[in-house]
Amino acid sequence: MHISLIREHSEKNRTPRTLWVTFELGRPLGVPNDPGFQRRVVEAALRLLESSDGPILADYPEDAPRGRDRSAGEEPWVCPIGLVAPSDASGDESVDARLSREISGLAPWHDLAVRKTERSTVGSSGLEMPDAAAFVLSFLSGEVPESPIDGARADRALKWACDDIRAYYYEAMLAQPGSPTSGDLDAWFFGETTAGSVFFDLQKVLLEHEDETFRLIGKVSLVPRLQQHRSPLD
């Protein structure tokens, strides 16, 4: 059985038993922490096994609950702790210091997130958060630093360190009061945090890099398309 997030692709490749769902990319089972919802999706996929003829492309009938609807007057999500937005930051403090302070400020919330979920998805790079941040910042000079990960090239270490930084920030926010959507958190990270501004600075450096591998990271693996409009370059 195949769960499909893109019906148009499934219409073309016609795998034997396909269940198309309308959920957000990244959420093929629909809703986190809702075992009943997830189970209904899995059971619908399993029911495709009862068919004696195919290929089958079935539409799952249930949509995932939507986030807040601002057009219906619901209040937008606002980060409940007072990080200093990059645009408000004093010019007296280095970006290294601001990023370090931001990461430290989020630590209690990240600790709480780990206690609540009994897990963390931070860890692709294997670096501690201050080390991941220092490694990412070291690219801003335009030089390629030595990879801090045994056996991994610097470009790959950079991508994994960036993924870890985002995961750390997002997990910390998910532990806080409120129910931010993924779009809320993307807008917060890339619009309001020092880390987000570092990602844009890094993207600028990488897009001008002589090595195509780094240019590719800057182009597709750093900033989501829907957040690209926040770039100072745009």
Added chain:
Amino acid sequence: MVRLGALSEWDRQHILNADVPSFGDRPWAVAPPPVERRVAIVTTAGLHRRGDRPFSPGAGDYRIVPGTSTGDGLVMSHVSVNFDRTGFQEDLNVVFPLDRLRDLAGDRLIGSVADYHYSFMGGGTHPAWMRESAATVAELLRADRVNAVLLVPV
């Protein structure tokens, strides 16, 4: 995903222009009765155990996810940043429904859950680059007596 009409023009064109394979043959297998089904998950979410080699851009290889895995042992090194990861950060099962399969096995709605599951990384990797690994995984699934597979994208 959200219906194409709800997406930006760029995303809509990106999806519609993707190089999606169209298979010439139409394989079909009759499924065993529910209580005889042994089910595995194969994901393209770029999941792997913490400490495993992360996935690289264009990777066609796979990682093994033991059936005893829990959420705290799995991380994601997918190359794309254009899908939601907050669901995964909150709950492994929204991407990799291992607990749901365990629930169904406990309720005897399936026979059992596989000892091993498998993960690919589906971003920037043409499906043809996974062909060899996919054939290997198919043999491994057979060796694990798996007779039903849930293929899950992100």
